Amino acid sequence: MSVSKQLIHLRNVKGISQEELASLMNVTRQAVSKWETDQALPDSEKIIRLSEIFGVTTDYLLKGKENDPIDIYSQHDSKAGTDMSAEVTEIIDNVHQMTTTKRCLIGIGIFIFVVIVIVGIIFIMKM
Known part of the structure; x- marks a missing residue:
């Protein structure tokens, strides 16, 4: 078409x-x-x-x-008798939540890495 x-x-x-x-x-x-x-x-x-x-x-x-x-x-909506838009919205929210959680974990990992590097530099400078 x-x-x-x-x-x-x-x-x-x-x-x-x-x-x-x-x-x-x-x-x-x-x-x-x-x-x-x-x-x-x-x-x-x-x-x-x-x-x-x-x-x-x-x-x-x-x-x-x-x-x-x-x-x-x-067809799916009428056969299942459910609200497809609610299902789709829920799936999108779940994906967004997973993405947000992943970003938070990456941020925490980077923060811990930076702290370890700073502590290492301070330790080396005191020697």
Whole structure:
């Protein structure tokens, strides 16, 4: 599927107009229209922003995949009867927490190393 067809599909799934998308993208409605009619392609920054707005990867926008992430999300959500967004948020929070913990441990390690070096220098100077 081409970028233009992807944009039309994703915009319709999300239920927003060309004007609303243009406003979210800080472009004119005419720019969105040109993207959707293959008269122009969005630049790389716009592709990234579009992927954020629609919740898809840039690969999905540019290449298209057989599995539509929005459809997969909807199917999983309805089958499981759970709130996927809460699960995703929890996973992201856990990853962020692990990253913060790792940074703290690295900081403590560096601090201990510096203290040992300073104590060693002081010990050598007293000899």
